[in-house]
Amino acid sequence: MLPLRFRRVTMSARVLVGVKRVIDYAVKIRVKPDRTGVVTDGVKHSMNPFCEIAVEEAVKLKEKKLVKEVVAVSCGPQQVQETIRTALAMGADRGIHVEVSGKDYETLGPLQVSKIFAALAKKEQADLIILGKQAIDDDCNQTGQMTAALLDWPQGTFASEVTLEADKLKVVREIDGGLETIKIKLPAVVTADLRLNTPRYATLPNIMKAKKKKIVNVKPADLGVDVSSRLEVLKVDEPPQRQSGVKVETVHDLVEKLKEAGRI
Amino acid sequence: MGIFQRFARIPLKSTYIWSLCRQYSTDLTAVDRALIQHRCVHNRGLGASPGNPGAAPPRLPFSRVTQEDLAFFRTLLPGRTITDPDLLKSSNVDWLKTVEVCPQGGNTGLVGGSVPVFDEIILSTSLMKQVITFDNISGILTCQAGCVLENLSNYLEERDFIMPLDLGAKGSCHIGGNVSTNAGGLRLLRYGSLRGTVLGLEVVLADGRILNCLATLRKDNTGYDLKQLFIGSEGTLGVITAVSILCPRKPKAVNVAFLGCSSFQQLLETFQCCRGMLGEILSAFEFLDASCMSLLEKHLKLTNPITESPFYIVIETAGSNATHDEEKLHKFLEEVMTSSLVTDGTVATEATKIKALWSLRERVTEALTHEGYTYKYDISLPVEKIYDLVQDMRGHLGDMAKNVVGYGHVGDGNLHLNITSPSKDPALLAAIEPYVYEWTSKWKGSISAEHGLGLKKRNYIYYSKPSEAVALMGSIKAMLDPKGILNPYKTLPDNIH
Numbered sequence: 156m157l158p159l160r161f162r163r164v165t166m167s168a169r170v171l172v173g174v175k176r177v178i179d180y181a182v183k184i185r186v187k188p189d190r191t192g193v194v195t196d197g198v199k200h201s202m203n204p205f206c207e208i209a210v211e212e213a214v215k216l217k218e219k220k221l222v223k224e225v226v227a228v229s230c231g232p233q234q235v236q237e238t239i240r241t242a243l244a245m246g247a248d249r250g251i252h253v254e255v256s257g258k259d260y261e262t263l264g265p266l267q268v269s270k271i272f273a274a275l276a277k278k279e280q281a282d283l284i285i286l287g288k289q290a291i292d293d294d295c296n297q298t299g300q301m302t303a304a305l306l307d308w309p310q311g312t313f314a315s316e317v318t319l320e321a322d323k324l325k326v327v328r329e330i331d332g333g334l335e336t337i338k339i340k341l342p343a344v345v346t347a348d349l350r351l352n353t354p355r356y357a358t359l360p361n362i363m364k365a366k367k368k369k370i371v372n373v374k375p376a377d378l379g380v381d382v383s384s385r386l387e388v389l390k391v392d393e394p395p396q397r398q399s400g401v402k403v404e405t406v407h408d409l410v411e412k413l414k415e416a417g418r419i
Numbered sequence: 420m421g422i423f424q425r426f427a428r429i430p431l432k433s434t435y436i437w438s439l440c441r442q443y444s445t446d447l448t449a450v451d452r453a454l455i456q457h458r459c460v461h462n463r464g465l466g467a468s469p470g471n472p473g474a475a476p477p478r479l480p481f482s483r484v485t486q487e488d489l490a491f492f493r494t495l496l497p498g499r500t501i502t503d504p505d506l507l508k509s510s511n512v513d514w515l516k517t518v519e520v521c522p523q524g525g526n527t528g529l530v531g532g533s534v535p536v537f538d539e540i541i542l543s544t545s546l547m548k549q550v551i552t553f554d555n556i557s558g559i560l561t562c563q564a565g566c567v568l569e570n571l572s573n574y575l576e577e578r579d580f581i582m583p584l585d586l587g588a589k590g591s592c593h594i595g596g597n598v599s600t601n602a603g604g605l606r607l608l609r610y611g612s613l614r615g616t617v618l619g620l621e622v623v624l625a626d627g628r629i630l631n632c633l634a635t636l637r638k639d640n641t642g643y644d645l646k647q648l649f650i651g652s653e654g655t656l657g658v659i660t661a662v663s664i665l666c667p668r669k670p671k672a673v674n675v676a677f678l679g680c681s682s683f684q685q686l687l688e689t690f691q692c693c694r695g696m697l698g699e700i701l702s703a704f705e706f707l708d709a710s711c712m713s714l715l716e717k718h719l720k721l722t723n724p725i726t727e728s729p730f731y732i733v734i735e736t737a738g739s740n741a742t743h744d745e746e747k748l749h750k751f752l753e754e755v756m757t758s759s760l761v762t763d764g765t766v767a768t769e770a771t772k773i774k775a776l777w778s779l780r781e782r783v784t785e786a787l788t789h790e791g792y793t794y795k796y797d798i799s800l801p802v803e804k805i806y807d808l809v810q811d812m813r814g815h816l817g818d819m820a821k822n823v824v825g826y827g828h829v830g831d832g833n834l835h836l837n838i839t840s841p842s843k844d845p846a847l848l849a850a851i852e853p854y855v856y857e858w859t860s861k862w863k864g865s866i867s868a869e870h871g872l873g874l875k876k877r878n879y880i881y882y883s884k885p886s887e888a889v890a891l892m893g894s895i896k897a898m899l900d901p902k903g904i905l906n907p908y909k910t911l912p913d914n915i916h
Contacts, residue, residue, distance in 0.1 A: 181770030197671075201769040356724035356765040356772075359678075359756050 168222040168282040168341075170213045172247065173272060174206040174229045176238040177292045190390045192261070202238045205287025207245075207354040208347040212317060213285050214246035215352065221319045222283065224248050228275060230268055232256040236370055243365035244357035250370035251275065255382055262384035264293070267375075269301035274378035276306055281342065283324075288313055288346040299346035309339035315350040472852075472878035475536045476913045479903070481519050484538045488518065519904045522654035524596025525567065527588035529795060530873030532600065532653045536908045542658060544595050550574060551661065552635075559618060559635045561663040564595025580666045583610035587781050595659045601651030603869035605781075608830040609702040609737065610667055613650055620646045621661035625900035635663045648895065653871050654906040656899045670702070670737035672744045675773045676752060678764035679728030683806040686730050689760045690802075690830065693734060696751040700744050703735035704830030708809070711783045711824050718789040719782055724775075725763040732761075732829075733780045741768075783826050790822055790839040794851055797827075798834045798859050799868035805834045808858055812836065815854060819847045833868040856882045871910070878912045889915055 178184065179199040187194055202210075213225040227242035229235040230253040239250035253271055255263055276284055289296035303310035311317070311326030315334070318325040328335045329348045357365075375382045403409045413419045521539040535541060544565030551561040558580050562571065569589040572582050584597065586604035596602075598620065601613050610616060619634040632646050649657050680686040690704060709729050715721045725731075738744040748766065755761040767773045787793045800808065809825035816823060820838045827835040836855070840847050856866050860882040867876050867883075880889055893915040896903075 179769050179771070181774075199769065353722070356677075356767075358725055359752055359761075359764040359766070362766065363753065363756065 169224045169226065169279060170216065170222050170283045170285060171226050171228055171272065171276060171279060171281040172206070172209050172213045172242065173268070173284070173286040173298070174210060174227050174238050174242050175203040175287070175290050176200050176229060176231055176235045177203045177290055180204060180291060186391055186393050190392060191388065192391050200234070200238075202241050203287050203290045203292075205289060205291075205347055205349070206242075207287075208349070208351050209285040209287050210242045210245050210247060211352045211354040212314075212345075212347055213283075214355075216283075216317075216319065217246065217248075226251060226279060226281070228253065228272070230255050230263060230271055230375075231260055239370050240365055241357060243368045243370075244362045245355060246361065247368075249368055251279075252370050252372050253378075254372055254374050259382050262386065263382060264384060264386060265295045265297035265301055267380065267382045267384065269298050269305055270380045271375055271378060271382075272298070272302045273305040274380055275373075276302075276342075278378065283342060284308075284344045286344070286346050288348050299344050303344040306342075306344070308343050310344045310346070311337060311339050312346040313348040314345050315348050317345055317351070473875040475874065476908055478537045479907060481537075481904070481907070484518060484540065519907045520658075521906055522595075522599070522658045524565065524593030524599075525588065525591040527592045528596070528600060528873060529797070529870045530867070530875045532871055532873030532906070532909050533596065534874070536874060539907065544593050544660075547595075547660065553578065554635070555580070557635070557637070558666045558668065559663055560666050561619075561633065561635060561661065562594060563661050564593060564598075564659050566594050568592050568594060568597060575666055576669055579669045581669045583616040583665065583667055584613065587784060594662050594664070598650055598662050599652060599654050599659050600871045601869070603828065603831065603833065605703050605705065605735075605828070607828065608704055613664075614647060616665045617646060617650060617662060618665055619663040620649055620659055622646075622649050622657035622659050624657050625902065625905050629660075630657065633661055633663050637665065648899075651871070653873060653910045655896060655910045656905065658905070668739075671739050672737070672741035672768075673702075673773060674736045674744060674748050674766060674768050675776045676732075676734045676736075676748065676764055676766045677724055677776045677779065678732045678734065678755070678761045679725050680730040680732060680760065681728060681762050683730060685760045686732060686829070687803060689732060689755055692755055692760065693751060696754065697734070697736055697747055700736040700738040700747060701734070701830075702737040703733065705733040705780045705827065706829040707731050707733075707780055707783055707826035708806075708824060710822055711786070711826050712779070714786040714790065714822070714824070715779060715782060718786045721779060721782070724765045724779075728762055731779070733776060735777075780826070783824070787822075787824070787837050787839060791841040792839065792843045794838040794840075794848065795870075796834075796836040796838075796851075796855055796866075797868050797870040798836060798855070799832055799865035800834060800859065800862055801864070802829065802832045804862050804864075805829060805832065808834060808855070809836060811858065812838065812851070812855065816847070816850055819844070819850055831868075853879075853882075859883070874909055877908075877910055880912050886916060 177200060178193070178195065179201045182199050185194045210227065213222070216222045217225050225247040227239050227247040227250045229239050229250070232255070236252055239252060243250055272284060275281070284302060286299045286302070288299065299312055300310060311324060311328060313329045314326045315329045316327035322341050323338050324341055324343055324345070325336065325338050326345060328337065329350065401412065403412060410419070519539040520542050521533065521535040522542045522544070523533045524544050526533045544563070547563035547565035548567065548570070549563050550566065550571070551563065553560045555578055560571070560575065567590070568582060568584070568586070571594060572585070572589065575581055583606060584602060584604045585606045586592065586602060592602070598613055598617055603612060618636060619632050621633045622630045624630055630645070649659060678689065680689060686706060693701060693704060708731070709727065712723055712727070712731060716723060736744050736748055745768070752764065752766065756764070767776050798808065806825060809823060813823045816838065820840055822839040824837050825834055827833050838847070838851060856879050859866050865883045866879050872880060889912065892911055896911060
């Protein structure tokens, strides 16, 4: 019996994709009056853009017949089911909703989510986990790396290109100095960067089909994961307001204003 | 000669240095002379001829703008504007001899209505950009005519309202210009035209009198509704200086669906289905054809979100409850998909995706500019006939035209017919006009649904209006502007019969 690490990837490969429900990228963020967080009630939410790219990559692999099944996973309250449905409409086969709500949801962070993913990866016998590189609400950029460490799997982060070669994954990574190409053995964790692909629009026939796909509910306790947090948010503030500039009518006014400001 | 050459490249619209618009501070006298010369060379006023009714007519016997006039304005307007009413009263008598005036807002019109033909003085509203009041209970906004539409939209959105109109030129057009051209746009289907949403106007008449009809009342049946004269008059009856307009609440839930249809007949049936099932939440129903999509892909590198189809529809819903609206929309989409009225489609609820889908309709005009020269026609027809015109034109023009595309506000019965050729082609123009106007007239359509007549279409008015109506328009113009100084050569035909 070959250890998990050396299992050859065949057509029966299963991919887990994490999708996070975040405040929509285009919405103006407002801090709550009590400065404990941002206003989320009644605010438009959507799938984290990097998670969309992750879903697109997984679906592409399935279309190329390199993997057999794509499972979309999201952690949170009832509303995250919308996000899972969007992933299903893009081509994922089934969904897992890990129920976390109330205070636990407010303090849910990369450490707890990576524990959940590690547990799910073992339970579902996943061969590949694809996540977005970071979420646009917390910008942590930690979940992928922590998940790989907990599973003791190799990781290919900031991926802008992923190619499956037998049981290895060639990943081109976007790093500060340019592009780095690495080869990692499966099973592995990959985090998607912006240039990996352009997510498809969910077309109507697929949206209809997605309604029939299954989403299974699971509790963190069922996976043996403790979601309590050891972090406490002290306060949340808006960034300092930028002072608006002043328009002047003539060169004379400009010189006067510069003199007033002590610049000349 | 050097100065003339350098300034020959300045577009005609923004040349008058001493006027109330943007300034170029240079050697004034030499440039003024050069510009006036340049203008007269270009507009020798060959006159509108049967072969070219859109061309400028011969110059009417107005006074020439002289150096004395320029000097007068320079001393009168050191800061480019006067707002003291007493000063205004005295100044408004002397110079209104017979020097003509061309009111100009954002200068985004498509029929040359805001562009001077000879040496008309440009009266620009760009400095009049204040919001006067906004009542957030009634939703009535009062503002000066030079407010840019997009700025007003942003102002209102912060207060949970929106403007009742929206068009592609929103980043540049002024509300005064919108009102004086009775602009239509993308939201007309839902909120109606400016004739319904404008509650009051402040207008300056040709003799300098100020007509203050700036009421903020929803209902006021006291006498003739004078503001309707000025709405859509294209600056020929008076200059609009302030507007009060009724604004709708900002919808809580906006969804956009982008659908593909295999025939125009199915598109129309989809529209009927849409009206029935989405009724009260429908806020836009636009279409574009396959040629438009290929231009968008070719020149702007936009991607088609669905499979290729002969026709594409953009449907927008706007309502107060996201869950209700999504349910209605999904039921509608299921219906049109299962009945095969629609072959493919996609839906968006997030702002970024909504913008992306709308850009497929809003940027067609931009894509067309990359094809060479575009002949633009804005036609109103009975809804069933809309695409027949496009197909007839294709057949009629054959190889002469590079592209013949159709898109527009199909929900309002308004087609934007665009024909392109690599460069300006008089033979092509002769084949298009008057064929397109005769075709429109045959089906009792309008030769200018929302763009107005301006300079280019003034002589075609008879295709859509009977001579008695045009004669009456002439009488009204003569009464309000006896010297004919307001935006001459525009809107009304050269020879009223």
